[in-house]
Amino acid sequence: MKEETSNNSRRKFLKSFGISVGAAGVVSSFSLIGAAKAATKKPAEMVNLLTQDGQLVQVDKNQLRPTVNEPLDELQKRGREGIPGKSFVMVIDLSKCRNARKCMSACQNHHQLRADQHHINVLQMQDAEHTAPYFMPKPCQHCDNPPCTKVCPVDATFKRQDGIVLIDNERCIGCRFCIAACPYSARIFQWTEPKDAEKYKDLTYNIEANVPQKKGTVSKCLFSADRLREDKLPSCVSACPNGVYYFGDRNEDAVTNGTTGETVRFSKLIEENAGYTLMEELGTKPRVYYLPPKNRAFEFNGDLLNEENLH
Amino acid sequence: MNDLPKQKETNLSFEKIKKDILHPMQNHKGLELWIVFLITVISVCGWAYYIQLKDGLGVTGMRDYVSWGLYIANFVFFVAVSLVGMLISSILGLLRIDWITPISRIAEIIAVAFVAVAGLVIVLDMGRPDRVLNVMIHGRFQSPILWDVTVITTYLTVSALLLILPMIPDLAICKKELTKASPIMKKLYNILSLGYINTPEQHKHLHKMIRTLMVLIVPIGLAIHTVTSWLFAATLRNGWDTTIFGPYFVAGAFVAGSAALIIAMYFFRVNYKLQDYITDLQFDKMGKLLVAVCLVYLYFNLNEFLVPGYKMKTGDDIHLKELFYGNWAIMFWASQLLGNIIPIILLVNKKFRKPLPIMIISLFVLAGAWFKRYVIVIPTMLHPHLPIQNVPENFVHYYPSAIEISVTVLSFALVLLIITVLSKIFPVVPIVETAESKGIEVKIDA
Incomplete structure (x- = not known):
């Protein structure tokens, strides 16, 4: 009986993800903008x-302006609580990335970022001198032992029950300690008036998308927490044309590919493809898993990496 | 001790001490001009801060990778220099070392000025200074910033008390002697002197309090610089991720603080004509102290750079190569050689411990100490674990902007202004303690 319920809920979860993948192209909440x-x-x-x-x-x-109906208090409260019962994870298949950068632009569009501001950044990597170069999309790793939230003096950045690390730009004092603490360089700062600040100034702040962005505060990848609440996949995951991203729930042991809509077992995917996490020796326990860039679906077509880039 | 230059024994009476020390406070024309100059500098540079406030931290050279820059380097430097208060008037004071008597107040003034401005510099660096109260409202004690706020305010309070309490007998003298003082100042002297007339009982109570504070400030002083080092050591970055940062910073702070004290001693001696009080003996002793703390600091530097340099671990290697022979080599070696090694070699010679040479050497040590902080803060931020890509060219380098430099000048001018004002309203050399140490009878009228 109990098993059946959990099966049901999984089916419902997968179904809704499938639908949202199909629908994403048609009615993105930000297509109006x-x-x-x-x-x-x-x-x-x-x-x-x-x-x-x-x-x-x-x-x-x-x-036309996007609308948010909930009042700020409600958005802040549910944003800090998270989605009960979920434990979100992302899997990035490096063998499929060809540097299309649709993830980056979809993310910048969603979170009102400039072209040089990255919640997700596709990096050209080369692990050692004679190893093969590859592209590596790098969002926030949403660590389970996050060095960034530890150092925040005002609880502006925090980890919620569903595993997502958020930033509250209504509270952030702009000390940038979290940027210094993050070993993945995943955080950015609004050094000047954010993009389209004038246009969005009357919009109610949505902590789950961190929009509108605010001058003098930190911003970061949020796994598109606002879209997750609507059972949609994160913007970057949906935008990828090459099947790089899987996203899902570790509790359900299921992840859905953002391009194909195919849902697979998370544990099996990791096990069969030798999945790993970035810089695991640091003990940050990331929630973003990588599948190694073996048998690349696309040739590496980046600039040949010079040593200067490989800090 | 016996090889020291015998200071000229002038016939000092209590009256002469009072006159020598109090006279320059009211009869120094240059001092007022200097204050006007500092206020002008602060106002002009305040305009730069206003622009930063209006347009955001984008007016600085900082960007997403180097997100801590000049301001944080200044902050660490200011905290470092302020530690001299604890070193001189507390550690040496508790050891009952008597040559510090005439310079302990200058040390305390430096401590108060630098730590007060250090607290302000952190606010200058904030993206949202209007939300500074969030630190009280939403403060998380797990964050090292909260520890820093706590210990800095405590250190400022205790340092201010250690400045004022030992000064109470002197303030009682000021109240009597400084007849030309403005009514406000007279009131201040009256309030702060707390009706002290040097009765044996008052004397006993006062010294008990001072000794308690001197003990108290040792852990607080250690804490401010240790916690400041933890702002860096608590991260996982190459160059900061090290366990010796606490004592390393404290050792470096003694170097910077001693150098600052020597420079201040020289200027007060010359400008206030205090040659009879801040004598060659004090410079000689401070020179020896500076050598000692520089040697300790050198030892820490050896540990901090030689050990990882020997291993050249991934991540550390790029950082260290940049420091040793890359883009940061000039600044790195200049701070090590001019700011530490060469001063040690020079100051072991007696002739370099004379007032003028040691003051010049201290200028190098102090500048070296500042550059050392700069080299600790910025290169690490330029060498993150993952490559810096897909960002504009100015994200990959860091050069402080004109605004940042102006705000830096503002903070330095503010430190100098606080020191100047304190030295104008308070006697920079303890009158009563000096007299007592020379066995001269002290008389304070009610």
Whole structure:
């Protein structure tokens, strides 16, 4: 009986992930902003929208803004609590990455970042002098022993019950200790007024997407916690054209590929492909697993790495 | 001790001591000009901070990789220098070493000024200084920053007490003697002197309190610099991830603090004409002390660089090569040689421990100590575990911006202003203690 329930819930979870993968291309919550941006050159362009009482109205595309209905308190509370029963993990298959960088741009779009600001960064790696170079997407590792949250003086960055490490830019004092503490260089700082600050200034702050970004505070990868709440895969995972990313729940032992929608057993995937975590000797216990870049699906087409890049 | 230059025995009476020490406080024209100059510098550089406040930390040279820069280096330097208060007036004081009597107050003034500004420098470095109270409201005691806030405020408080309490008898004299002082100052002397008239009972109580504080400040002083080192050592970065950072920083702090004290001693001696009080003996002894602390620091440097340099572990290797013969070599070797090794060699010679030569050597030591902090903070941030890629060119290097340099000048000017003001309103050499140490009878009228 108990087993059946857990099977059911897993099926439901996988189903919803499958649906969201299929739907992601069609109704991304931020596609409206994209449309609004594309329309800036043609100010007169109007779109038809259905109001709540059933009337069809026309609105200038430039006027479209994303909405968040929940008040700040509610968003902050549920954002700090996390999603009960979940334990999110990501698997990155390095043999499939060809540096398409769709993950990076999808992430920057979602989190209102500039082109030089990376929550996820595709790095050209070469482990030793005579080893093969490869591309390595590097999001926040969402460590289970996070060096960053330990040092935060105000509990602005914290780890929630579902394993995600978030940053609260309503509380962050901008001391940047967490940036210094992170061995994966996963965190960024808003040194100046964030991108489109004026446009988003009236938006209610959503801690699970860390938008709108704020000047003088730290920002980081959040596994798209806002999308997870809607049973969608993270932006980077959905955006990948090459099947690099798997994302899912360690409690369910299931991860879904963001490109193919295929769901596999997490433990089997790791075991059969010699999965590993980055710099495990540091004891940070990352939640992002890597599959080694063997039998690459794409040739390495990066600049040949010079030593200077390999700090 | 016997080989020391015999100081000229001038016939000092209590009246003469009072006059010599109190006179320059009120009759020094240059001092007021100097204060005006410092205030001007602070105002101009305050404008730079205003721009930083308005436009964000983007006006600095810091970016995502080098996210701690000049300000943090300054912070470590200021905390380091402030440790001289604990070294001189507490450790040496508790050991009842008598030659420190005329310079202990200068040491305390330096300690108070530097630690107060160190606390401010951290706020100058914050991305959201408007949220500084979050540290109280949402403070997490697991964070080393909370430990730093705690020990710095404690050290500032105890240092200020160690400045004021031993000064109470002197303040009672100021109240009487400084007839030209403004009414506000007279009131201040009146309040701070607490009605002290040097009765045996008052004397006993006062010295009991001072000794308690002198003991208390030893662990606090050790704590401020140890905790400051932990801001770095608590991370997993190459160059910071080391276990000796606590004592290494404390040893370095004694070097920086002693050098700063020697420089201050020289300027007070010359400007306040205190040659009879801050004598060649004090410079000679301070020179020996500086050699001792430099040798300890050298020993720590040997451990800190030779051992990982021998192993050349992955990660450490790039960092160390950059320091030893890469982009940071000039700064690294200059701070080691000019700031430590050469001063040791020179100062073992008696003739270099004369006031002027030792002051010049101390300038090098102090500058070296500052560059040493810079070399501790910035190169490590440039050498993270993973490669720096897909970011603009200015993320890969770090050069402090004009704004950052201006704000740095502001903090240094503020330190000098605090020292100057304190030395203008308070006697820089203890009057009563000096008289007592020379066996001259002290009389304080009610």
